[in-house]
Amino acid sequence: MSAKPLVIAGVEFSSRLFVGTGKFSSSALMRASLAASGTQLVTVALRRVRTDGAADDLLAHLDLGLYRLLPNTSGVRDAREAVLAAELAREALETNWLKLEIHPDPKYLMPDPVETLRATEELVKRGFVVLPYVHADPVLCKRLEEAGAAAVMPLGAPIGSNRGLESRAFLEIILAQSRVPVVVDAGLGAPSHAAAALEMGAHAVLVNTAIAAAADPVGMAGAFRLGVEAGRLAWEAGLAGLQSEVRATSPLTEFLTEAG
Amino acid sequence: MNFVEIWRQHDFRAVGEKISRSTEADVRRAMARAGRGLGIDDFGALLSPAAAPFLEEMAQASRRLTVRRFGRTMQLYAPLYLSNACANVCTYCGFSALNRIPRKVLTDAEIVAEAEALRALGFDHVLLVTGETGRVGRDYLANALRLLRPYFSSLSIEVQPLDQADYAALAGEGLSAVLVYQETYDAAAYSRHHLSGPKADIAYRLATPDRLGAAGIKKIGLGALYGLSDWRADAWFLGLHIRYLEQRYWRARTSISFPRLRPHEQPGHPSNDAVPFSERDLVQAACALRLLSPEAELSLSTRESAAFRDRAFRLGFTAMSAGSRTNPGGYASAPDSLEQFAIDDPRSPGEVASFLRSQGYEPVWKDWDPTYDGSQPAKELIS
Numbered sequence: 154m155s156a157k158p159l160v161i162a163g164v165e166f167s168s169r170l171f172v173g174t175g176k177f178s179s180s181a182l183m184r185a186s187l188a189a190s191g192t193q194l195v196t197v198a199l200r201r202v203r204t205d206g207a208a209d210d211l212l213a214h215l216d217l218g219l220y221r222l223l224p225n226t227s228g229v230r231d232a233r234e235a236v237l238a239a240e241l242a243r244e245a246l247e248t249n250w251l252k253l254e255i256h257p258d259p260k261y262l263m264p265d266p267v268e269t270l271r272a273t274e275e276l277v278k279r280g281f282v283v284l285p286y287v288h289a290d291p292v293l294c295k296r297l298e299e300a301g302a303a304a305v306m307p308l309g310a311p312i313g314s315n316r317g318l319e320s321r322a323f324l325e326i327i328l329a330q331s332r333v334p335v336v337v338d339a340g341l342g343a344p345s346h347a348a349a350a351l352e353m354g355a356h357a358v359l360v361n362t363a364i365a366a367a368a369d370p371v372g373m374a375g376a377f378r379l380g381v382e383a384g385r386l387a388w389e390a391g392l393a394g395l396q397s398e399v400r401a402t403s404p405l406t407e408f409l410t411e412a413g
Numbered sequence: 414m415n416f417v418e419i420w421r422q423h424d425f426r427a428v429g430e431k432i433s434r435s436t437e438a439d440v441r442r443a444m445a446r447a448g449r450g451l452g453i454d455d456f457g458a459l460l461s462p463a464a465a466p467f468l469e470e471m472a473q474a475s476r477r478l479t480v481r482r483f484g485r486t487m488q489l490y491a492p493l494y495l496s497n498a499c500a501n502v503c504t505y506c507g508f509s510a511l512n513r514i515p516r517k518v519l520t521d522a523e524i525v526a527e528a529e530a531l532r533a534l535g536f537d538h539v540l541l542v543t544g545e546t547g548r549v550g551r552d553y554l555a556n557a558l559r560l561l562r563p564y565f566s567s568l569s570i571e572v573q574p575l576d577q578a579d580y581a582a583l584a585g586e587g588l589s590a591v592l593v594y595q596e597t598y599d600a601a602a603y604s605r606h607h608l609s610g611p612k613a614d615i616a617y618r619l620a621t622p623d624r625l626g627a628a629g630i631k632k633i634g635l636g637a638l639y640g641l642s643d644w645r646a647d648a649w650f651l652g653l654h655i656r657y658l659e660q661r662y663w664r665a666r667t668s669i670s671f672p673r674l675r676p677h678e679q680p681g682h683p684s685n686d687a688v689p690f691s692e693r694d695l696v697q698a699a700c701a702l703r704l705l706s707p708e709a710e711l712s713l714s715t716r717e718s719a720a721f722r723d724r725a726f727r728l729g730f731t732a733m734s735a736g737s738r739t740n741p742g743g744y745a746s747a748p749d750s751l752e753q754f755a756i757d758d759p760r761s762p763g764e765v766a767s768f769l770r771s772q773g774y775e776p777v778w779k780d781w782d783p784t785y786d787g788s789q790p791a792k793e794l795i796s
Contacts, residue, residue, distance in 0.1 A: 295663050325450075330660045391442060391452075405472040408724045409693045 162303040173361025180214040190374035225252035232272035254286040277301035289320035308339035315342025344380030351384025429646035435461035447704040459701035475700040475729035488732040490538040499544025501610030523746040530745040538567035545573035558586040567781035574621040580628035592634030598650035602642035626662030640674030640687035668710035703729035735765040
């Protein structure tokens, strides 16, 4: 029983669960949770790591042989700041991968679509592998794809809200028309939410709060791992779907049999 | 990657064989996903012989999706043949270069006469059709669009494939839609039926919708000419093509037509060597495509009989031609010139519209405005 690997920008991932490194009560707990999750891609907030060359506690706890780093630009407010942060991340963390998140609003952390598109255009030109965090906006996702985004990361619900796939109707459209991988990011509060995202065809999910803030983060990381695997296998197997509606009383195709 | 590369990844015969192996369970699974969630393999199952017992269920679902998206409306349009001159030799077409009959390319005055006749019939959307010849290229078409723009709000073309720059230039003249039928996605059958002339280049034709998308044409129309090869595989490739276009050129609308081989004037190439494609097959193909794409416009031709059109129109179609003449000058200036194919529904547009109204459908004559094309201020229109 093994699901097909996910490929982003030529890199293969057998795990479709991406995990954030914030909000854990200790680095040791983070490390154990990441191991339990089976993840291969972890996000790191640039603002949390030391970029002056000194030893960094967070990075010291990440086995870079196991995990690819995805620096995020959390904290920047516009495209200009995002580009500066991205260049810094590339130098300090030695990766051109970037989770682009721009939220001018510090309360709800809502992504700014205009600045995100602008920053994506510039960062792609500069050689970054850009994964933008956005609202579940199908047109914006197409615009980002055209701008060269390696994947899109629409939100399932407001970040940190644990509400699940509130944006489902829009995610369905994004999934139907996207030509790059779709990673549902933000708002997934339970393994069943992650499973549902994968069942509907999402290529991966990114989870942070739901694992880090659980009573037992390591146990919850394992539960998300199983949820993601179940959802993906279900997608590949093909859900049987709902029984189609009862047919209308007046047949539409009877005339074809008359004609032979 | 353009569609030609995607097409090359699939062997036509293998596709046909895979479709024919579909089971009842495959069809049931596909039916449960009709609409947004239908995969391209599910689509193959709906085209298979195993789907035959499900045709009524497919028709009901197709109708439901269509009414939800389009309402009970039917767009009416007319083809306007500008020329029957053609450099191609195609086995099935009345315009084939080997067919030794007088050729006609409409003059400016004749184009205007046709426009006035069509306008008087009530049409607001016309589809310009030509054969393929050097005389009828970008400049001729641009001139025709300029002549016709004051009469009609929507102008489409169905002509030889052009280059991307030509499409962009014609869009600037008020062209809003381009139909280009692949005829068949089966390379061997394509070569058998397109013997010489520019049309013999299958790859250039296959890449045409990509050029349309890149040129920003607002509506891209596809079709397979059923009867040239295995219709199930051709319809499957058409679905693959539509899905590709909808994902890549997501700003464009799509439309699908269902031409079938018809009798025509061409000695030596009897059209009865056609691969069978019945009315029942046409309904299956149309319903399956509707279940694949709830948004595509589906067009029902006057090549089909009045009796068939009167009952099939409600199964998922959104546009019909009516009162068609398939010869250049056919409406006014040269009623007896060579026609491309014989039509099978001779009713007038008014009669078709009355019939639709009697069935609770609204005939739609105008569904576009030239101001959207940016080519002409609305106040200059002749009403």
